[in-house]
Amino acid sequence: MEHRHLGRSGLLVSEITYGNWLTHGELVAREAALSCVRAALDAGITTFDTADVYARGAAEELLGEALRGTRRESVEIATKVCLPTGDGPNDRGLSRKHVLESCHASLRRLGTDYVDLYQAHRFDDRTPLAETLIAFDDLVRQGKVLYLGVSEWTAAQIRAALDIAGQLGLRDRIVANQPQYNMLWRVVEPEVVPLCEAEGIGQIAFQPLAQGVLTGKYRPGEAPPEGSRAASGGRAPTFIRRVLGDRLLHQVQELRPIADEAGLSMAQLAIAWTLRRPTVSTALIGASRPEQVTENATAAGVRLDDALMRRIDETLGDLVERDATKTAQMMAVKADWAAPAPVAAG
Structure with missing residues (x-):
């Protein structure tokens, strides 16, 4: 496993990050989740990503349990704050109250005194950016958070945060951005990536496999294979079906000869492609079985040449989405996510 700097910060992260969205505490049983984390550690992965909202806190608890006994300084733990964690009016957003309370709750669930990276899970236009940034800065000064991200x-939104942090004289600034990014979904390339490159912000690219679509296991005209996320319960099928379509699935199958020539599985090809992109510090993978972790981790260190990258572009053609206005569309929550819960009369 190779490591890269997270943007221009001094923090080194593994080229592959293990994340537990839609898995730990939701689709994957406890023992399988623990086995996946052990497989990640065995593969040399040192960076782990979660969020307070995943499985209503159970994902953080499982990750903390899985890492128990591992030397704390040998791993990098990232979590997030913003999305609703309860029904109260302040159980969401990036207010000082919610940021501080959520951080403390995350630390308890993870069983650690600090997180290496604390990320604003979404932008909150109902809270002044200055309030959020000062709260984040206070957590850094208290030693509960080492680095900040979005x-x-x-x-x-990133530009505004950087400008306000500068105006306030905050010493701690954003060093990471976590966008959805893969061969098919490249909406960060026109605007987000150039800004991050100029400002030294590293990308933690999630969904490099496009919810498994780029592994080639979903085939046009066929039902999702048994045991896949698209055939499972919970929320996973809803997310995956947004990117399923016979034309797209047919073109994805055309990537198989390219992967074969490179001596890679289709999953490894997709992850290696992501790691080849500008400003990407790490590719974030999830898994329901330890063997998936082992296979995908071997994409670290793979270097795809320019000719192969061009062949991928030519194969996917106009199926690639590059519209910058869709930066958050695929993972956007409902427009009223920040609306406070109704207050009881009296």
């Missing part, structure tokens, strides 16, 4: 923010 997820699915637009270039304008």
Whole structure:
């Protein structure tokens, strides 16, 4: 496993990050989740990503349990705050109250005194950016957070945060952005990536396999294979079906000869492609079985040449989405996510 700097910060992260969205505490049983984390550690993965909202906190608890006994300094733990964690009016967003309370709750669930990276899971236009940034800065000064990041923010939102942090004289700034990014979904390339490159912000690219679509296991005209996310319960099928379509699935199958020539599985090809892109510090993978972790981790260190990258582009053609206005669309929550819960009369 190779490591890269997270943006221009001094923090080194493994080229592959193990994440537990839609798996731990939801689709994957406890023992399988623990086995996946052990497989990640065995593969040399040192960076782990979760969020307070995943499985209503159970994902953080399982990750903390899985890492128990591992030397804390040998791993990098990232979590997030913003999305609703309860029904109260302040159980969401990026207010000082919710940021501080959620951080403390995450630390308890993870069983650690600090997280290496704390990320704003979404942008909150109902809270002044200055309030959020000062709360984050206070957590850094208290030693509870080492580095700061955002997820699915637009270039304008990141720019505004950097400007306000500078105006306030905050010493701790954003060093990471976590966007959805893969061969098919490249909406961060026109605006977000150039800004991040200029400002030294590294990408933690999630869904490099496009919810498994780029592994080639979903075939046009066929039902999803048994045991796949698209055939499972919970929320996973809803997310996956957004990117399923016979034309797309047919073209994805055309990537198989390219992967074969490179001596890679289709999953490894997709992850290696992501790691080849500008400003990407790490590719974030999830898994329901330890063997998936082992296979995908071997994409670290693979270097795809320019000719192969061009063949991928030619194969996918106009199926690639590059519209910058869709930066957060695929993972956007409902427009009223930040609306406070109804207050009881009296």
